[in-house]
Amino acid sequence: MAAVDFSELIKDLDTTLTSIEKVLDLPKMQAEIDELQEQVGAPDLWDDQTNAQRVTGRLSVLQAEVERVEGLRARLDDVEVLVELSQEEGDPDSLAEAESEIRRLRALVESLEVRTLLSGEYDEREAIVTIRSGAGGDDATDFAEMLQRMYTRWAERHKYGIEIYDTSWAEGAGIKSSTFAIRAPYAYGTLSVESGTHRLVRISPFDNQGRRQTSFAAVEVVPVLEQTDEIDIPEEEIRVDVYRSSGPGGQSVNTTDSAVRLTHIPTGTVVSCQNEKSQLQNKASAMVILRAKLLALKKAEERAELDELRGDVQASWGDQMRNYVLNPYQLVKDLRTEYETGNTQAVLDGEIDEFIEAGIRWRRESQTA
Structure with a gap:
């Protein structure tokens, strides 16, 4: 069995992790964390609940990302020290432990590397x-x-x-x-x-x-989408239909016409929502979906771009x-x-x-x- 070249394995991991750190720009992320923490400390933060949720959510995401990268860097430094000590003392058990840790680190670093490939305009958003x-x-x-x-x-x-x-x-x-x-x-x-x-x-x-x-x-x-995204839908371009929500087998689960179906007349885009208890809540949720789908159409100026964004899904x-x-x-x-x-x-x-x-x-x- 060939001897494990620990120095080469660690060097490869260090190179990849350093590249990730540069792409993520940790100093910039930390500066944003500091700014968001000041906003979180403001006594009037929750006067605007939508903004407060955005601020606290963004802060949580950034802190987790920085901790994740710094944690991997610390583990890589530790395993390098472990290898050096184990080789000096001729400790095969510790070297085996180091090899296992390097394998775990490689998987985690490769997974993090994939995240750095998500640099599209809307990649960091939630998904529908x-x-x-x-x-x-x-x-x-x-x-x-x-x-x-x-x-x-x-x-x-x-x-x-x-x-x-x-x-x-x-x-x-x-x-x-x-x-x-x-x-x-x-x-x-x-x-x-x-x-x-x-x-x-x-x-x-x-x-x-x-x-x-x-x-x-x-x-x-x-x-x-967020409120700042530019997508305007005139009311006259939307047809609103209401109906009763239904469950498996078509059994009625609601005695009022609370479910909402929106049709964007110019494009023929149709969305429905029946999850909420009230018609107003379902309409609001349906508008979220409709705005997202219309933005996808807006961003696709050519058919090839539309196919890429929506997947050109014919299901056949x-x-x-x-x-x-x-x-x-x-x-x-x-x-x-x-x-x-x-x-x-x-x-x-x-x-x-x-x-x-x-x-x-x-x-x-x-x-x-």
């Missing part, structure tokens, strides 16, 4: 995710619900907040569509690489002859970006990055970080090619 069933009947609506569970489980694993805006249940199994928000910094930049058509191949639980079926679902990701043959094969073998494969795994159940349980990181790197390479 819409999943729609495509071709495939009951299998497709069931697959759409499987994807919804996959993304919510992913968010739960990372302790990210989730807010369901609207779910349209299918008459048979699963859902026709679902729109929900992931409440976390950089959720949009992270999940935007998930936009596109997803394809499932399995033995259909809805086919009494047990035949293998293929179904599709579309995933669309847009950023949550020929345009899928990821395959989930459960029969005759087990494999989830991203057709853009070629990343794949045979642990399909883990993926459907929300373990998709490797796919996301590969997608972010692929996108950056495509942009710089």
Whole structure:
């Protein structure tokens, strides 16, 4: 077995971490932290709750980011000292411990490096995710619900907040569509690489002859907007429809017309919300989604740009970006990055970080090619 070149491993990690520190600009981040801490200390901060939440939220994010980087730097310094002492004393157990720590550090540094690739205009925003069933009947609506569970489980694993805006249940199994928000910094930049058509191949639980079926679902990701974002929607361009909220199987769960559907007449964009108890609350939430989707359209001056932002999701043959094969073998494969795994159940349980990181790197390479 070849001897481990600890000095080379540590040097590589140090080079990567130094690059990350420069990209993140830690002194600038610390200066912003100091400024935000002064604002938090102001006695009138909570007079404006919206601004207070923005300030405290931004402060928490920056502090966590700085602590994360500084923590990795401290651990790298410690492992370097451990290696030096272990080599001087000829302690193989301590060297094995150092090797394990270096492996852990490499994984953490590589994950942080992916974050530095998120430099788009809206990458640091929270995300609004819409999943729609495509071709495939009951299998497709069931697959759409499987994807919804996959993304919510992913968010739960990372302790990210989730807010369901609207779910349209299918008459048979699963859902026709679902729109929900992931409440976390950089959720949009992270999940935007998930936009596109997803394809499932399995033995259909809805086919009494047990035949293998293929179904599709579309995933669309847009950023949550702030009040300062420029997107004006004249009232006369919006049609408002109200209806009663419904649950699985079409059973009424509300005795008033509280659910709201907004249609932007010029573009035909339609959004719905039935999560809140009142019509006014649902309308406000629907406007959040509509503004986000219209900004995506506004920013896409050419069709190619629109396809990139919204994923050009048709949910049919020929345009899928990821395959989930459960029969005759087990494999989830991203057709853009070629990343794949045979642990399909883990993926459907929300373990998709490797796919996301590969997608972010692929996108950056495509942009710089």
